[in-house]
Amino acid sequence: MFEELSYSEKLLLGYFATQDTDNILPKDISDRISRVDNGYVGGSLHLGLVNKQLLERGSYSFTYRELTYRISPKVMVKVLEWLYDTDEGNNVLKVLCEVFKYFQMNQKPIQIALCEYIRSNYRNTSEASIIFSVDVPYLQPIINDDKYMSLLSHITETCFVELIKNTLTRCYQGEMFIDSKRITTLAEARSFSTDVRRDEVLYGIYLYAYLAEGKKPKYVSDKPLYEAHLLSAAILAFKGQYTDALKEFRKAQNLYNTKNSKTISSINLPTSIANFLYIVCCKREGTANGESMIANFIRRNEKVKTEPIKAAWALACALTNRKGYVTDIRLLFASADRLSKQLMVLLVNYLGRTNILTEESIVKNSPQWLCIRYDNEKFQPLSEKEHKLAEKSYYENHLLTSIYVKQQWEYVLESLSAHNLGQIRDTEQTERLAYFMHDINDDVCEVRQQQILKSGGWSAGKAISYANFMAMDEDKMEPEDIRIRDRERYGRKNSTYYLTLANVLPDMSSHSRLYVGRWAPYSLVTVSEEMPYLVIERSDTEFTIKSNVPEEQVEEEYLIVSRGASSINFLRMTKELRPYFSQLLNLGKFPLEAEESLSRFLEGLRGKVEVHSSLIKGGSTLETVKGTSNITLQMRPQGKEAYMVSIFCRPLVDGRAQCVPGEGSSVIFDVYGAMRVCVERDLDAERNNYYNLVNSVEETLPPEKTFQVDAFGLLPVLDFLREQGENCPYVVEWPEGHKLRLNSRSTASQWSASLKKNKNGWFEMEGTVQLDDNTKISMAELLDLIGQSRNRFIRLREGEYIALSERLHRQLMGLDALASRQRGKLQMSAFTAALLDTSIMDGELHLEVDPELIEIRKRIIESSEYKPKIPATLNATLRGYQVEGYQWIARLNSWGAGALLADDMGLGKTIQTITYLLFKAKEGPALVVAPASVAPNWKTEIEKFAPSLNVSILNFITNRSTFISEAKAGDVVICTYGLLLSVKTEITQKEWTTAVLDEAHVIKNRGAKTSGVAMQLKTKYRIMLTGTPVQNHLGELWNLFQFVNPGLLGSYEDFSRRFIGPIEVAKDKERQEQLDRIVHPFMLRRTKEKVLDELPEKTEIYQTVELSSEEMAVYEIIRERAQQLLEAENSEKVSINALAEITRLRQASCSAQLVEKTWKGKSSKIEALIEALEPIVESGDAALVFSQFTSFLAIVRKELEKAGIPYLYIDGTISVKERQKLVDQFQGGKCPVFVISLKAGGLGLNLTRANYVFHLDPWWNPAIEQQATDRTHRIGQHNAVTVYHFLSSGTIEEKIKRLHEQKRDLAENILEGTDMSGKITGKELLEMIK
DSSP: OOTTSOHHHHHHHHHHHHSOOTTOOHHHHHHHHHHHOTTOOOSSHHHHHHHTTSEEEEEEETTTTEEEEEEOTTTHHHHHHHHHHSHHHHHHHHHHHHHHHHSOOOOOHHHHHHHHHHHTTSOOOTTGGGOOGGGHHHHGGGTTOGGGHHHHHTSOHHHHHHHHHHHHHHHHTTSOOOOHHHHHHHHHHSOOSSHHHHHHHHHHHHHHIIIIIOOOOSOOOOOSOHHHHHHHHHHHHHHTOHHHHHHHHHHHHHHHHHHTTOOTTOOOOSSHHHHHHHHHHHHHHOSHHHHHHHHHHHHHTSSOOOGGGHHHHHHHHHHTTOTTHHHHHHHHHHHOOHHHHHHHHHHHHHHTOGGGSOHHHHHHTOOOSHHHHHHTTTTSOOOHHHHHHHHHHTTTOOTTTTSOOOOHHHHHHHHHHHHHTTOOOGGGOSEEEEEEESSTTOSEEEEEEEEBOTTSSBOOOEEOOHHHHHHOOGGGSOHHHHHHHHHOOOOOOSSSOEEEHHHHGGGTSSSOOEEEOSSSSOEEOEEEEEOOEEEEEEOSSEEEEEESSOGGGTTOSEEEEEEOSSEEEEEEOOTTTHHHHHHHHHHOEEEGGGHHHHHHHHHTTTTTSEEEETTSTTSBSSEEEEOOOOEEEEEEEOSTTEEEEEEEEOSSTTOSOOBOTTOSOSEEEEEETTEEEEEEOOHHHHHHHHHHHHHHTTTTOOSSSEEEEEHHHHHHHHHHHHTTOTTOSEEEEOOTTOOOEEEEEEOOTTOEEEEEEOTTSOEEEEOEEEEETTEEEEHHHHHHHHHHOSSSEEEEETTEEEEEOHHHHHHHHHHHHHOEEETTEEEEOHHHHTTOOHHHHTSSSEEEEOHHHHHHHHHHHHHTTOOOOOOTTOOSOOOHHHHHHHHHHHHHHHTTOOEEEOOOTTSOHHHHHHHHHHHTGGGOOEEEEEOTTTHHHHHHHHHHHOTTSEEEEGGGOSSHHHHHHTOOTTEEEEEEHHHHTTTHHHHHHSEEEEEEETTGGGGOOTTSHHHHHHHTOEEEEEEEEOSOSOSSOTHHHHHHHHHHSTTTTOOHHHHIIIIIIIIIITOOHHHHHHHHHHHGGGEEOOOHHHHOSSSOOEEEEEEEEOOOHHHHHHHHHHHHHHHHHHHTSOSSOOOHHHHHHHHHHHHHHHOGGGTOTTOOSOOHHHHHHHHHHHHHHHTTOOEEEEESOHHHHHHHHHHHHHHTOOOEEEOTTSOHHHHHHHHHHHHTTSOSEEEEEHHHHSSSOOOTTOOEEEESSOOSSHHHHHHHHTTTSSTTOOSOEEEEEEEETTSHHHHHHHHHHHOOOHHHHHHHOOOOOOOOOHHHHHHHHO
């Protein structure tokens, strides 16, 4: 290595080997050496060393605007050995020491440790502990060197583990080959912090040793390590126990996925040889399951072939004779790592197709690992010693090469035989060419390459360019595609390749791959071939000649004669027929005097041309038959239990012609057996049969005659057809082996179930049902099937369903909505069981009910008439709807249920609750939990309207523990949510009569600690108050009801299965209605529009603010960065980094100063605010100004001060007492403008003096802004309120406004049945910022 280097190069290389050069430029290094050694010649020496792979490029220095360089990890140790162990090296080292006298020596820890070790004749290991994991690349070249074993045994555990891991990774890439004995000794001798870490290292080495060197381990452990299970799988594979080996591979896959946080569904292993062995085992297992696993492997890795799966992919494609596998091997080989190339060399040798690769490639990548060499022994013999070792280690099993290799002629014969038997299925392919028309009337089509989907259906396809289609390998094309390409003579050389439709049709009649539609899902076009015919008709003056062949197309070979919604009929004009049609159609007519001659002529055409005329004996050269009026429903599978349905009339049983029911000619021509016949149609009967079908299953059948539907959509149609009896005018055509089986309607005459109370106080449902002779299941299993169904049909097993009666289905749906799953059992809380109505109690299924449940239902019925009087000590007059709200709470509490009062903000939820607290005051103490901003208002309101109650705010009490324990009847204790955690023990041990949670959405998150404390409160009566029960998603509703009526909605997991998924994702209206029926009795919501006629008008104005070009430039920079982040991430989940960029984007929409600290310009939005506020202040009106960003409000306040506009300010840092003082000042008219942070001011403040509201930036959920607006638009407001929403033009704020238009408060959706929304996905965010 050093002989070819010049003296100057050796000096420079020595410097790099002994110094940390990451932040030093080569020019500076050369200058330093030149000062000491005049013989040194610098310049661009470092570039020559880079070319010789002795140096490598480092990072870019932005200070000096040049690249830095470092020594290559592969050679550093060799250079240090040369410096310290040779005379020439010592001379170079002396010069370098002189250099270091003038310039401070700066070494990396790895350089210090290695220099000390080599200098001490490989003994001093004192510096080994300072080597870091980042230095592992420098240690890998010495891992096979005995003289460095002592050093490696003293490095840190973390560094050692990283060294072994990275070294094995390079081995599995074919970059290194190590002596496992030396490494095993080293690993077994050292101590580890945990046994797991030790085992991971050792089993990683054992696995390599077995596969690469044939060294069997002493024993195989079943420890939960993926390395151990891979080792076990490999040994079992060579033993011939392939099924057990596959189980071990799967365990290894799961453990590897779990360790590396990969998806559970991943089927790939971490190394190329492991994946290769996995595919071999699938094949050697010899079952359909093994073949299915290979097909699954191919589908899963179709789009992205990572390094570890390239060799296995090539093997899987070859074993399944996948089209184009030869090309795939060549392409994958070019980019594969060395070990994968060795495996592919084995593969081509095994296939006997070494011409796939060049001879040089095969020789250069000759297998090195013993297990591969043993399998390749037939082509490259082993030595006698190696052969004996391999035989013993691998149990005389040549895993791959012992598999019989099918010859190409065998595949051809099998393919043709399958074609003749009509057994070729689309699902056996993974890709194919298909042809697409935008419209059924187009005369051209587009060729696309389709991929098979996981569902088994075909993708929409990717357009094939002209060049790619013409150059495509024939082994990737069907014979039909090759004929189409040879036939096609018209093409446009642009991004897509348009074919003449008539050239495609001849090869689509037997097995169509022609689709129509502008967007997915596309409709498959049925292609039929007709025969050309002539019709000679007599009139009073002449004989006219007609034909199904258009005269203008008679010179064409293939021509289209008719088109349906998704069907095309074409015919061929042969050169033998062309003269007849050309001349006769051109003539067009014969005179009557030509009758005799014409008759003789037509008779002479029998057997040559199809002719229909009264001049011919029998009226036609064809026999005439009467057609059937039956309607045919043709089913074509489109993946797993999904079907493409075509509805048509086939007038001739088993004929080719397919007609639109009731449309077209009353006479058609078709093939009967091997003979063409004339078929007479009954168009009226066809129409009647079709309309009867459509009217009977109207909800299922779309207006199109060809449509796609899943099994549940198809079952109502099949049920209707089954009811038609023996003379059914409908025919269902199924492809062989794909029939959907629908059993007879099931009733519950023999079923029974019970609903009994268990020892835990829950009502438990039990019972079994007999669905058919072979299927008996529990009620829990039955309701699971009901939950998975979309209608009254339930799935018994794949391809088999059973129909339920409408009455039974409604009853079971009701039970499924109410019952929750707890440890495999069906349970209902007392609150849920009380909701059982007569349709469930007295349904088709006999339900035996616990007497206690009957008693609860009785109490509920009695409570409906319960209307307690207003307490005499209430110092207020309630409005009518407020009296109803108070009595509603009392009615629910009378039979043990809690109440969620969800009235609009400003309708007096507080006074209704105070009335109830006064009503229950004699029974015991009450607890009110509220936000800090609302607590003082509660105290003021209670003292004002219920002076007989003793009210205190716990936050201001010194000895809180004593105060809580001594609370008694007539006392109301107010506690803030923030304090709840501090007094958790005392407040949860106390027995309260009534517990009230105000602004209850504070505990919407079930995982929050505050929520956890609230759930532990011991209270007889429970009340929740909130104007926004659900702000973002349905999971919040579950948590609220878990407090107010525990168990009503079941467990969260069960609630998610029954309602969150179906409603938020699938938009299931029926589930939404079921949830409404459950929560409706316990949640009361009135809006201002419905109950307050006297409330003044509120006007909402969305005002667009134009940002300056400078502001937009700052915004655009952040927008592009956010877009890049979102495009690189998962389309559903959003990372913290992406959310941070979105927040910055929203801040930039407010003021560039928030994201660019050096910004000196103005904020267009603040200028617009001040311009609007000035006339408001001058006129004596008052305004509220809201923003979610306190940093933005800080800028606003500065600008208000500059403009001389007085204001008050509240954010989350203001104390409770100070808050109330500021509110009093504003309400008293001492200041015209109140600047408030959205979260701090959105709850509990009464600010009715304001008649203007400004929202400076939109929040994701409009309900939050509505809460803030309702601080002034509420009872007590006498002036019209104007609300301004400022939106920066051309920014994300406009997109959020559109989201407001789509997104409704989820509680409103439950009650009103409107559309729902859930959490925002990454894909939605990306659309918002584009």
